Amino acid sequence: MKIFVIGSGGREHTLVWKLNNSEICEEIYCCPGNGGIQQEAEIVNLDISDFKSLADFTKEKSIDLTVVGPEIPLVNGIVNFFNECGLKIFGPTKEAAILEGSKVFAKQFMKKHNIPAADFAVFDSSDGECLKKARELINRNENAMVVKADGLAAGKGVTVCKNVAETEWAVERIVLRKAFGSAGNKFVIEDKLSGEEVSILAFVDGENIVPMLSSQDYKQIYDSDSGPNTGGMGAYAPVPFLSSEVNKEIYDKIILPTVKGLKEDGIVYKGVLYAGLMLTEDGPKALEFNCRFGDPETQPILFLLKSDLIEIMEKTINGELKGVSLEWNDKFSACVVVASEGYPGSYTKGMNVTGLKELKTIENLKVFHAGTKLVDDKIFTNGGRVFGVTSSGKTLRESLDNAYMGVDRISFEGKYFRKDIGFRAFRYE
Numbered sequence: 008m009k010i011f012v013i014g015s016g017g018r019e020h021t022l023v024w025k026l027n028n029s030e031i032c033e034e035i036y037c038c039p040g041n042g043g044i045q046q047e048a049e050i051v052n053l054d055i056s057d058f059k060s061l062a063d064f065t066k067e068k069s070i071d072l073t074v075v076g077p078e079i080p081l082v083n084g085i086v087n088f089f090n091e092c093g094l095k096i097f098g099p100t101k102e103a104a105i106l107e108g109s110k111v112f113a114k115q116f117m118k119k120h121n122i123p124a125a126d127f128a129v130f131d132s133s134d135g136e137c138l139k140k141a142r143e144l145i146n147r148n149e150n151a152m153v154v155k156a157d158g159l160a161a162g163k164g165v166t167v168c169k170n171v172a173e174t175e176w177a178v179e180r181i182v183l184r185k186a187f188g189s190a191g192n193k194f195v196i197e198d199k200l201s202g203e204e205v206s207i208l209a210f211v212d213g214e215n216i217v218p219m220l221s222s223q224d225y226k227q228i229y230d231s232d233s234g235p236n237t238g239g240m241g242a243y244a245p246v247p248f249l250s251s252e253v254n255k256e257i258y259d260k261i262i263l264p265t266v267k268g269l270k271e272d273g274i275v276y277k278g279v280l281y282a283g284l285m286l287t288e289d290g291p292k293a294l295e296f297n298c299r300f301g302d303p304e305t306q307p308i309l310f311l312l313k314s315d316l317i318e319i320m321e322k323t324i325n326g327e328l329k330g331v332s333l334e335w336n337d338k339f340s341a342c343v344v345v346a347s348e349g350y351p352g353s354y355t356k357g358m359n360v361t362g363l364k365e366l367k368t369i370e371n372l373k374v375f376h377a378g379t380k381l382v383d384d385k386i387f388t389n390g391g392r393v394f395g396v397t398s399s400g401k402t403l404r405e406s407l408d409n410a411y412m413g414v415d416r417i418s419f420e421g422k423y424f425r426k427d428i429g430f431r432a433f434r435y436e
């Protein structure tokens with residue numbers, strides 16, 4: 008089969024690597040890709056927001072399956088466009104991807120279908136009274152709350168506040184300073200939940216659900232989960248402290264009702280459903296849904312997947328997931344993100360990277376590239392998150408030790424990484 012992957016991050020490098028490992032993969036293309044993907048797939052230089060050019064390319068090359076990594080093309084309807092052209096594509100339509108594309112939609116959907124989540128209120132930034140109403144709510148509540156811009160804001164639209172003053176500031180940032188542009192036309196204020204965060208990703212074919220291994224993402228930039236949120240600084244799978252009882256509760260109370268609710272509402276959801284969850288004292292609650300694979304969760308999850316990913320994706324598209332179960336390596340996997348100093352703020356690009364060649368020969372370790380560029384056989388930094396060094400081991404600690412060994416061998420000016428990925432799991436040992 009001929010496969011076409013859309014995206015340029017560590018998630019897409021992982022997808023290219025895993026799809027390419029399939030016996031039925033003959034050729035693989037990626038747009039726009041990165042320095043690492045370029046060494047494993049044919050790079051396609053097109054604009055990923057230009058669906059017509061992407062579809063034309065797909066027809067011209069007789070591509071059998073297109074796989075979309077990031078949320079923006081999904082929310083903007085790339086799957087609808089390809090479907091209309093009769094082209095096979097993996098991911099939800101825009102009517103389904105709105106579960107990620109609009110926080111207001113997601114919150115109202117969860118409420119309607121009794122999916123456990125934080126209590127919330129919705130505000131319209133164009134309402135002249137909205138600041139007043141928001142301040143009233145915040146002061147009545149007295150606790151710190153969470154403020155979420157409605158639309159996509161590259162993972163930066165959510166502010167988890169420390170106190171009432173910060174909650175008010177987060178609202179003013181959306182309403183007065185328009186910090187998230189039109190993504191802040193509406194916003195949500197919700198109760199702040201506490202507990203351990205985990206991610207559950209599942210393949211969904213409109214009706215049937217095939218969950219993947221649980222994972223935990225480390226979103227904040229500094230050790231001990233401090234500093235601003237990033238796209239994710241590391242992740243591991245599976246989560247050792249997630250009991251089978253809690254896992255079942257997540258499935259029964261959150262994942263299953265979400266898929267059923269979508270169907271009831273006339274939305275056919277096909278693709279990966281990603282549930283971001285908080286394990287609270289009152290049981291698991293949904294924080295958010297994403298309509299795609301997580302980055303960096305995909306790195307450890309697919310590192311452990313034994314089943315053929317092309318087959319699973321085709322079954323997802325064809326509505327044939329009933330009775331399918333995935334085969335996993337009975338190990339742990341960890342991914343440590345190596346970033347450019349300054350990320351998630353401003354950072355310098357174009358640093359020469361050394362140490363990668365030696366790592367290629369190490370078994371059980373793979374350096375997935377994110378923001379990199381290949382020039383004359385040399386790799387240069389080209390983004391905030393640069394690599395996701397991924398490894399496996401018999402224990403979580405072993406998988407992390409292996410990944411950190413890889414991280415230590417990579418050098419470039421301004422290299423930054425968190426030194427404590429996995430620490431939350433070790434507190435339960």
Ligand code: AMP
Nearest residue numbers: 125153165167197198199200283294295
């Ligand atoms: P979201 O994009 O909605 O997942 O929010 C990004 C991050 O903000 C989540 O991964 C959580 O770490 C945090 N977060 C979101 N909602 C809440 C909440 N209600 N309580 C506490 N933390 C939250």
Ligand code: GLY
Nearest residue numbers: 224239301302303
């Ligand atoms: N790692 C979080 C996300 O992919 O949204």
